[in-house]
Amino acid sequence: xxxxxxxxxxxxxxxxxxxxxxxxxxxxxxxxxxxxxxxxxxxxxxxxxxxxxxxxxxxxxxxxxxxxxxxxxxxxxxxxxxxxxxxxxxxxxxxxxxxxxxxxxxxxxxxxxxxxxxxxxxxxxxxxxxxxxxxxxxxxxxxxxxxxxxxxxxxxxxxxxxxxxxxxxxxxxxxxxxxxxxxxxxxxxxxxxxxxxxxxxxxxxxxxxxxxxxxxxxxxxxxxxxxxxxxxxxxxxxxxxxxxxxxxxxxxxxxxxxxxxxxxxxx
Amino acid sequence: xxxxxxxxxxxxxxxxxxxxxxxxxxxxxxxxxxxxxxxxxxxxxxxxxxxxxxxxxxxxxxxxxxxxxxxxxxxxxxxxxxxxxxxxxxxxxxxxxxxxxxxxxxxxxxxxxxxxxxxxxxxxxxxxxxxxxxxxxxxxxxxxxxxxxxxxxxxxxxxxxxxxxxxxxxxxxxxxxxxxxxxxxxxxxxxxxxxxxxxxxxxxxxxxxxxxxxxxxxxxxxxxxxxxxxxxxxxxxxxxxxxxxxxxxxxxxxxxxxxxxxxxxxxxxxxxxxxxxxxxxxxxxxxxxxxxxxxxxx
Numbered sequence: 001x002x003x004x005x006x007x008x009x010x011x012x013x014x015x016x017x018x019x020x021x022x023x024x025x026x027x028x029x030x031x032x033x034x035x036x037x038x039x040x041x042x043x044x045x046x047x048x049x050x051x052x053x054x055x056x057x058x059x060x061x062x063x064x065x066x067x068x069x070x071x072x073x074x075x076x077x078x079x080x081x082x083x084x085x086x087x088x089x090x091x092x093x094x095x096x097x098x099x100x101x102x103x104x105x106x107x108x109x110x111x112x113x114x115x116x117x118x119x120x121x122x123x124x125x126x127x128x129x130x131x132x133x134x135x136x137x138x139x140x141x142x143x144x145x146x147x148x149x150x151x152x153x154x155x156x157x158x159x160x161x162x163x164x165x166x167x168x169x170x171x172x173x174x175x176x177x178x179x180x181x182x183x184x185x186x187x188x189x190x191x192x193x194x195x196x197x198x199x200x201x202x203x204x205x206x207x208x209x210x211x212x213x214x215x216x217x218x219x220x221x222x223x224x225x226x227x228x229x230x231x232x233x234x235x236x237x238x239x240x241x242x243x244x245x246x247x248x249x250x251x252x253x254x255x256x257x258x259x260x261x262x263x264x265x266x267x
Numbered sequence: 268x269x270x271x272x273x274x275x276x277x278x279x280x281x282x283x284x285x286x287x288x289x290x291x292x293x294x295x296x297x298x299x300x301x302x303x304x305x306x307x308x309x310x311x312x313x314x315x316x317x318x319x320x321x322x323x324x325x326x327x328x329x330x331x332x333x334x335x336x337x338x339x340x341x342x343x344x345x346x347x348x349x350x351x352x353x354x355x356x357x358x359x360x361x362x363x364x365x366x367x368x369x370x371x372x373x374x375x376x377x378x379x380x381x382x383x384x385x386x387x388x389x390x391x392x393x394x395x396x397x398x399x400x401x402x403x404x405x406x407x408x409x410x411x412x413x414x415x416x417x418x419x420x421x422x423x424x425x426x427x428x429x430x431x432x433x434x435x436x437x438x439x440x441x442x443x444x445x446x447x448x449x450x451x452x453x454x455x456x457x458x459x460x461x462x463x464x465x466x467x468x469x470x471x472x473x474x475x476x477x478x479x480x481x482x483x484x485x486x487x488x489x490x491x492x493x494x495x496x497x498x499x500x501x502x503x504x505x506x507x508x509x510x511x512x513x514x515x516x517x518x519x520x521x522x523x524x525x526x527x528x529x530x531x532x533x534x535x536x537x538x539x540x541x542x543x544x545x546x547x548x549x550x551x552x553x554x555x556x557x558x559x560x561x562x563x564x565x
Contacts, residue, residue, distance in 0.1 A: 061549060079553035080560060113564050114557040116532060119550050201523050 003055040005247035008062030011101025015040045016243030025240035041262045050259045057250030074250045081245025086209050094205040099214025101128040118198045126194035130163040149219035152185035192223035206230045211238040270426045278396040282382040289318035296320040309509035310430050310538050311423035328361035401452040412444035417496035419489045420507040422449040424538045432544045441555045448492035484514030497529045510539035
């Protein structure tokens with residue numbers, strides 16, 4: 001049995017393939033849904049050949065648009081897909097932190113059931129886009145940003161409520177001659193604080209899983225651990241947990257080849 | 268124009284007073300209202316001001332604006348009209364002024380003053396308006412659905428779909444049964460129940476055991492309604508409030524501990540002019556799906 005799952009986030013389109021019990025993932029920046037989807041599917045066919053798909057799962061902020069292209073697919077929200085994927089990988093999990101490009105989520109689990117979930121609503125200061133803006137301004141790649149931040153021993157204090165004000169305080173520090181490594185470490189800490197401030201009185205309990213594109217930054221993981229006071233776990237492929245959850249939800253009642261799926265993108 | 272505006276307009280119309288209704292949605296007037304209000308001012312202030320601007324742009328200078336002046340709950344709503352008059356005058360609009368209409372029995376006297384009708388005419392007009400409000404609410408809130416959702420919070424944002432970004436319609440599309448604990452008919456009824464129903468007073472006592480002080484706005488009602496929704500076996504609670512609403516922000520801690528104890532998931536919907544409908548849609552769908560999943564697992 002083979003499954004395909006699509007996670008259309010605000011930043012990237014993630015494609016997951018479950019083949020003979022193995023999960024494989026590909027992703028591409030979202031530059032127009034149909035265009036990106038076509039490119040990703042063509043790449044998949046090139047790499048793995050054309051085979052029959054038995055289940056299609058869809059998730060992400062753009063799931064409704066994808067549903068209009070694949071009406072037969074199983075559609076679930078990101079919260080449920082993250083929950084399903086993480087509980088499948090780590091059955092003892094108590095909380096999940098997910099940082100995407102333009103939104104971030106915290107899911108609390110009690111007795112293996114979603115107890116509470118939070119998504120950033122009023123502020124974009126706790127998202128990947130903030131870090132990308134900083135990278136652009138400081139002319140750093142994401143891995144350079146991450147390494148620099150890990151080197152810092154004295155992170156500066158940066159506004160955590162708003163990315164625009166955060167950016168302006170980062171530039172003020174730069175103009176005062178502060179070292180770049182301390183500034184970027186301050187930004188990472190501000191992002192972690194911003195996300196944790198959403199919790200409001202609830203407690204994030206260990207074991208806590210940190211996933212989403214943001215989890216690729218070791219410095220952000222470290223900042224969360226410092227703020228929370230315990231170690232957190234990052235899954236092997238944090239970008240694809242949403243797509244993995246969608247593939248677990250997908251109903252196995254289809255019989256369609258990858259080429260046929262690709263042809264649906266041309267209609 | 269809010270949910271009940273047409274009914275209130277008809278009430279005055281029946282009593283022989285000419286009424287000019289605000290447009291259902293005037294984006295331009297709203298932008299003027301927002302840019303002339305303090306940044307952290309709550310959304311009901313901005314929307315009522317926008318409605319006044321909309322009306323003043325299509326009427327003459329002899330108009331008197333009305334504003335419901337709540338005397339209960341110590342909400343700042345009761346002095347909105349003073350600040351709004353100031354803003355409207357600064358913007359150069361000419362009008363007779365904003366006349367506050369008291370809540371409760373005082374409203375009978377105020378409406379008599381405005382319309383010149385006698386007490387019996389006003390009483391009957393109120394009765395007819397109440398019936399219309401009840402019918403409107405019965406039709407508005409979906410009464411079929413597998414998930415039962417209770418709405419608590421601040422009355423204006425719960426009832427005004429421009430403020431809550433069509434929350435009711437979204438819940439309806441997701442197949443929910445919705446009960447609004449702060450609909451206008453319910454609210455009027457509640458005032459009488461407080462006087463005559465022992466059960467209702469007991470509920471207030473239960474709420475006061477959790478938090479003994481009145482903290483303004485509808486905060487005490489939010490505690491009462493959370494208890495009452497739990498008793499009725501609801502699946503989830505949505506707290507709707509203006510972003511900077513002090514009483515509702517204050518009561519959040521108590522509601523949070525209550526829902527934790529009751530194992531009822533809570534969704535907080537902060538309404539402000541910068542909110543996005545698509546973001547709300549995404550979050551509400553996740554919330555309802557998580558309740559369905561919880562039910563399956565249990």
